[in-house]
Amino acid sequence: MSDTIRTPFGEFWRRFKRQRVALVAGGLIVLVILAAIAAPLIAPYAPAEPDYNSILEGPSAAHFLGTDAYGRDVLSRIIWGAQVSLTVGFLSVALGLLVGVALGLVSGFLGGWVDSILMRLMDVLLAFPGIVLAIGVVAVLGPGIDNVIYAIAVFSVPVFARLVRGSALALKQSLYVQAARTIGVRAPALMLRHILPGCLPAVIVYASLRLGTSILTAASLSFIGLGARPPSPEWGAMLADGRSYLGVADHLTLFPGIAIFLVVLAFNLLGDGLRDALDQKLRT
């Protein structure tokens, strides 16, 4: 054992960089994010630009991943679609995380009737299978990609709330929080500065796993016609389009599916790697 003193982040990085698979997954995610941001620069064609002289063409030098029924370039649509999928994923998880963490923190810290009421509310949300809840929300708000963000956020809230409540309950009893309380630190500061940081490792791991789930759910909703609408290059909506051309133009089904699969897989592998890296730190 060396005696070097490491910052919490340094310690985390030392453990995380041993997780080869998670590093590769993280790298892939960074690439996809960069591609999504740079879509106007790197996409060879405009995503909604029809070209009726080249419809339903297979992969070629002019169109690496072929064209769809309107002659639109599949590669360009997938690159632009990354913007949609990542935006939906990040926004819905951020929203669910903020609300869920706040509720869980308050619930675990205050206890008593506040805790009872909040946790029963979470039970109600968890009493619906996730996608049923999301479809219910979309039914109220109407189809469309912005409403999908709220719909997915709603079913992430109870997951984060329960997770943070559990950690907050445990940390509330810990010696350092008791000590802080004794020297007169007030409740809001106790929650935000002393208890919240202790809950963060678990929140980060779950956020990564939820990102995968959220992107998958958004694509599912678009696929069944309740999410992004047809001109949008959202990956699930592209698959719904491609469905009509099975056996005629299989590349329309193949490539958007690969895109969803790889991105979701990357977030899941990253989440697993983060869990291993952060768990070990929690144990020592």
Add this chain to the structure above:
Amino acid sequence: MLSYLLRRLAGSLPVLLAVSIFVFGFVHALPGDPARLQAGPEASPAEIEAIRADMGLDGPIWSQYLRWAGHTVQGQLGVSTKTRQPVAQVIGERFWPTMWLTLVSMVWSTVLGVGLGVFSALRRGSAADQASMVVAISGVSFPSFWLGLLLIDLFSVQLGWLPTGGYGTWQHYVMPSFTLGIGVAAVMARFTRSAFVEVAREDFVRTARMKGLSRSVVAWKHTLRNALIPVITLTGLQFGFLLGGAIVVETVFSWPGLGRLLVDSVSFRDYPVIQAEIMLFSVEFLLINLGVDLLYAAANPEIRLS
């Protein structure tokens, strides 16, 4: 055991009540006037009011709720806006196709998942273990509707072996059930593996080995039985996941079940059907979790006696 059952039943009643208020309130938040929608475009104001009274949408909100809840408990779920059939009948026709699809998927994916998990745990660290865990995490990330489309392309369009969709014979079950269950099999495999590895470290397993029992007896009779306790809980959660997953899979394979009915009803704003279906989904989900808790208590005396 009986007192545990009663306690758990009493515990789910408030949740059920809250769920019903939620479902009731949620449908009232839907855009548009359901009575006007039900009446059709050429109805006079008086006719609309008559239909509103008929649907139980007149009077103060709390009395509407009580009336709705009373009718729901008696199985009177109203009339579908789209087909004008009683909702109970519409849902009744779709109930069993979804149940059978879910059950078939649950059974094969649990058997395969637990089997694969034990296989991996017994060969921990080997290439076979790593390969099956890569398969497992891929299974979790695979979009089910994409898998469905790929299967249709291969087995129906290219090879012509299986029907592209519909319901009736065992051939109709093959692709939807595979598509629906593969994610669950993957989760089960990962979970069983880690539960098995954890139990295998326990003292009683070492003792069993030391007193000369064979590896397979220790694995199947001692380790697996204890590792299965947390797996039971997961099975319940996965069942709910399957109910949700069925919505997408039924759409891919034109399966005449509850999931496709829900999607169609949302598109048509068939609100009596949506309301009844969401209520049904959550009641099923609660019942399954209750059943799982009972199984869990039966397997683990610490729970039912506490």
